[in-house]
Amino acid sequence: MVVNTELASSLYLPMLAELIQAERLSQREKLLRLRLKDGSQLNHRPGQFVEVSLFGIGEAPISIASSPSRDGSFELGVRMVGNVTRALHQLQPGDTVGVRGPFGNGFPLSELLRRDLLFVAGGIGLCPLRSMIQYAVDKREQFGKIFLLYGCREPAEQLFPGELDEWRQRPDTQVLESVDRCPLDVAWEGRVGVITTLFPQLEIDPNRTTALVVGPPVMYRYVIAECLKKGIDKNNIFLSLERRMKCGMGFC
The missing domain is CATH 3.40.50.80 (Nucleotide-binding domain of ferredoxin-NADP reductase (FNR) module)
Known part of the structure; x- marks a missing residue:
């Protein structure tokens, strides 16, 4: 298998994203709206996911809950099930997270x-x-x-x-x-x-x-x-x- 090492290394490096808004959906779920700090677009396809990291805590795969046809931000639906997602639930607007991806094939x-x-x-x-x-x-x-x-x-x-x-x-x-x-x-x-x-x-x-x-x-x-x-x-x-x-x- 031939691997593009430059691409592979970039996929392992998180981009910085700022939390714009956090909305409680239920007792266990929150909807987080984020925007990449460098002003770029996530360029995802419906059905893809990202790896979200909190420095010093860890990383978790989170599905993207918004369409690429909407504005420049993107939304993640986060269920509180472990240390990373518990910490994500505690974030406030203006806080920074790491984002890798988008990953997965998405819907065809x-x-x-x-x-x-x-x-x-x-x-x-x-x-x-x-x-x-x-x-x-x-x-x-x-x-x-x-x-x-x-x-x-x-x-x-x-x-x-x-x-x-x-x-x-x-x-x-x-x-x-x-x-x-x-x-x-x-x-x-x-x-x-x-x-x-x-x-x-x-x-x-x-x-x-x-x-x-x-x-x-x-x-x-x-x-x-x-x-x-x-x-x-x-x-x-x-x-x-x-x-x-x-x-x-x-x-x-």
């Missing part, structure tokens, strides 16, 4: 043109899918219908409720939601059950539909099975696996 945009898009998001998996949903909305004439199935553990963990309502109101978009459980004192109009219970409500044309799936890996086999039952070709089902990345380039 050329293969998605003129296709209906079925997004299946479990929990924080909505963040990387949000980047593609925003992209499809911004470039609406390039894509067909949009379908979103979104499941989380309970209503309090629902992410981007305002945006879900905006997407739901679009005439070319169907949004279906489920929660695994719902407290008796919480009003919830969606389905109670795992995300696969939403599939019977879908009315898609399998010959023109591509599925993009991001969530806990345990859900993938069941979601894939439901997609196949709907008639979607296996080559038109795409998954995200960046949680297994450490180096960001697949060498690990």
Whole structure:
């Protein structure tokens, strides 16, 4: 294998980024808006991720939650699960982090043109899918219908409720939601059950539909099975696996 050593070394060196805004999404998730300090663009594709580092603490892979079609900043959905993400949750606007990437193939945009898009998001998996949903909305004439199935553990963990309502109101978009459980004192109009219970409500044309799936890996086999039952070709089902990345380039 031939390796471009100059490129490889640059990918290991973080760029400096400034935190512009931090928004709490739920008890465990925050949305961080960042801008590269040198004024350059991240130049990511929907579905890619970055390695975010805090000096003296460590580094973690984080999915990019915003579309490259938006302004010069970029957004990251961060779930607090360890030392690095706990420290990221404590950052204040003006603080600096290191960013390497973007990494991953991203979603195959050329293969998605003129296709209906079925997004299946479990929990924080909505963040990387949000980047593609925003992209499809911004470039609406390039894509067909949009379908979103979104499941989380309970209503309090629902992410981007305002945006879900905006997407739901679009005439070319169907949004279906489920929660695994719902407290008796919480009003919830969606389905109670795992995300696969939403599939019977879908009315898609399998010959023109591509599925993009991001969530806990345990859900993938069941979601894939439901997609196949709907008639979607296996080559038109795409998954995200960046949680297994450490180096960001697949060498690990």
